[in-house]
Structures are given as structure tokens and as C-alpha cells.
Amino acid sequence: MSKKATNQLQDLQYFGEFGGINPSISDSSTYTFLSAKTMFDTFEGNTEGCYLYSRHSSPSNLYLGEALAALEGTETANVYASGMGAISSVIMQLCDAGDHVVSSRTIYGGTYAFLKNFVKKFAIDTSFVDNTSLEVVEKSINSRTRMIYCESVSNPLLEVADIKALAKLAKKYNIPLVVDNTFSPLSIAPAKLGADVVIHSLTKFINGTSDCVAGAVCGTTEFCLSLKDVNNGAGMLFGSTLDSLRAASILKNLRTLHIRMQKHSQNAMYLAQKFEQDGFRVVYPGLKSHSGHETMKRQMNADYGFGGLLTMDVSSLEKANALMELMQTEKIGYLAVSLGFYKTLFSAPGTSTSSEIPLEEQKEMGLSDGLIRFSIGLDNDIKRTYKMIKNCMKQLNIKPDMVSV
Numbered sequence: 001m002s003k004k005a006t007n008q009l010q011d012l013q014y015f016g017e018f019g020g021i022n023p024s025i026s027d028s029s030t031y032t033f034l035s036a037k038t039m040f041d042t043f044e045g046n047t048e049g050c051y052l053y054s055r056h057s058s059p060s061n062l063y064l065g066e067a068l069a070a071l072e073g074t075e076t077a078n079v080y081a082s083g084m085g086a087i088s089s090v091i092m093q094l095c096d097a098g099d100h101v102v103s104s105r106t107i108y109g110g111t112y113a114f115l116k117n118f119v120k121k122f123a124i125d126t127s128f129v130d131n132t133s134l135e136v137v138e139k140s141i142n143s144r145t146r147m148i149y150c151e152s153v154s155n156p157l158l159e160v161a162d163i164k165a166l167a168k169l170a171k172k173y174n175i176p177l178v179v180d181n182t183f184s185p186l187s188i189a190p191a192k193l194g195a196d197v198v199i200h201s202l203t204k205f206i207n208g209t210s211d212c213v214a215g216a217v218c219g220t221t222e223f224c225l226s227l228k229d230v231n232n233g234a235g236m237l238f239g240s241t242l243d244s245l246r247a248a249s250i251l252k253n254l255r256t257l258h259i260r261m262q263k264h265s266q267n268a269m270y271l272a273q274k275f276e277q278d279g280f281r282v283v284y285p286g287l288k289s290h291s292g293h294e295t296m297k298r299q300m301n302a303d304y305g306f307g308g309l310l311t312m313d314v315s316s317l318e319k320a321n322a323l324m325e326l327m328q329t330e331k332i333g334y335l336a337v338s339l340g341f342y343k344t345l346f347s348a349p350g351t352s353t354s355s356e357i358p359l360e361e362q363k364e365m366g367l368s369d370g371l372i373r374f375s376i377g378l379d380n381d382i383k384r385t386y387k388m389i390k391n392c393m394k395q396l397n398i399k400p401d402m403v404s405v
């Protein structure tokens, strides 16, 4: 690992042009050169510290990239206009026509749709597997496989990937392990556990204010440069570049991520324990009853807890919808997709964020109709929130013994 990779996020300082305590925002799409030769060399990728055109890179995007590399412990990072911009670039960079991907079957709906449908154009096919079984993962690897893809904590079922074990398997077959770490920034550092590429939707916890979409790819300098290559780079040629103004605002928000993650995790843990004690079917990696609890404990940074996401099954889509509407009326949170906001967000993944996944497959992976996904907010008094949710359940006659069929 390079020296940069050992940088602490809080030690990274960038000053503004006039000594400002925040870096200046690069408000330009293009950059002047004093000599034509330098411009040519920059095109060829031979000049460090020179900027050419903002789709390639900009100072603001580089600052944010370096901060994310420090967060994940990778050599460097590229930032993108969305999480999907990052994910699609990585997949297309690593795969040629006719290649194969081994992916966890519980992944973000957009990623699922991309791997299942879109890449068919390039005759790329994907085996969607239960990645908690290493045997199953290994069996599905073939001579055309170009990567193992997973989420550290999966969307929406909160399955925990054993990253160390998957990384070892990937090494054995000389293919990269690509991990989407959107649900567990700070709690899990996939690169430190052996992952080759770490992806984020910055839209969620890292930005934390639900005011923009953005993404990142953290990895080796070689891989990140290949994504930016003017001739062959998927990032460069798809053009899903993050705007400098947004990169600057996300970097400022990133500075409070450690405090926010602690609070999200504390609040989620409190609610998960309470609802489980009440007899509800709660899925939260912090609960002993969770199948990935021990794996998570082994690979997490305990300071940041088990994350802000939990799911609860309230037996039917009708009950789930009624409860979400009432919780919104009672100002407990918003009926909205996405996650990582200061306010609690809830949605029924089967009919929203995972609706790309066919019903049959949803059933098979345990995505039931009555499932509500909660992204628990930064509530100051979580005991009060718990009582308010209980009250909503009581009004709707939602009881613990009801189970989805």
C-alpha cells in the first residue's frame, strides 16, 4: 500500500486559495496550459497535478477522492455522478464481451438490473448466488469469471458478506473482489479485509443530507487510472462525472460521518432490541439472532456499531403500507426510498427499491411482502421514537405473532 493509504481522514487538510479553511471549489470545465507540450503529455496521462478537462478530473473531485481513499484505506479513489455511475463503470471496465460475473443474489435493485439485463448486450452473464455459502460461490466460478461482486451488508436483507473469506477465494482464482460498502462506511473497511475494489453510493450515509446523488470507486492507482483513461476508461467514456460543487459539499459532510454513524447505529440497535423483545421479526446485524452477527463482529470497527438499517416484517403489504403512512403522519419519518438521512426513512423494498427483482426470486431470497426497511435517523430521543412507533402499531392492530406467508 502506498503511503497515502495510511493517511487518517482527519489529518487530510486542504486549504482554499486565500487560506480558507475549506478548499476552493474548481469552477471550471477546462484548464489552460502554458505549453502545448504539457497539454499533449496530460492527454497521454503522463503529468501528475495537471488538469485537462473536468470530465477527466478536477481539483474538487480529487480532494473528495483522496478523503474517500483515506476512509477506505486504498491507494486512491475516483468519484462519480451516482452510485450506479460508479458500479456500471467498474463492471464494464473489468468485463469484456462474453465474460461472467459471480454476484451475491441480494444486492441493490439497480445493480441487479444492470447485471441481469443491461450487460446482456455484451453477452455478459451473471450467476446470482447466496454468498454466505463459500462453497456455492466457488462452484459458480468458471474460466470466464472476471469478478466476485457483493455488498458488505446487503440491500435490503442485511446479509453480511464474509469479506476476508471471499477475498481469499477471489485470490485463488486470480479475480478481483468488488464490494459495495454503501451500508457500512467506517463500520466495515472492505479493502483492509482484502477486497480489491470498494464502491460507494455517496448519496446515502457518506453525504448524509439526501440532497444529491453521487458515487465513488476506491482502489489501486492503476485501476482508478484505467477508469479515467481517455481511450479505454469506462468512467471517462460513460461520462458520469461528479460536479465540482457537489464534490465540495460532500467533502464537508464527510467530515461528520463518524459522529453520524455512531448515532445511526445506536438508535437502530435500540429499536432492533426493543422490537425483538416485543416479539417482532426484526433483522439487524447487531442482534444475536442475525445469521451474519458473528461475521459482522469479526470484521467490523466496533466504534461505529452495526449500522443504521433494519428491517421488520409486519405480515402483509397492506399492513406495511398502513404503518408507513401513519408513521409519516405522526412525523416519525418519511415514506421514502434511500437511506442515511437525519430523519428516519422507510419503504417496502419488494414494491420499491427491489422491484427490479422478479417476485419469484424475491420470495426465494426471503424478501417477504410485509417487509419494511428502515433507515434509522439521528433522533435525539430514540425512546420516544420507539413509543411513537408502538403507538402506531397499536392503532393498526399490528401484533408480533403475525407472520408473512
Ligand SMILES: *Cc1c(COP(=O)(O)O)cnc(C)c1O
Binding pocket: 082, 083, 084, 085, 108, 110, 111, 151, 155, 180, 182, 183, 201, 202, 203, 204, 213, 214, 215
Ligand atoms: C443507492 C444504492 C446504490 C446506487 O446508488 P445511486 O447513488 O442511487 O446511483 C448502490 N448500492 C447500494 C447498496 C445502494 O443503496
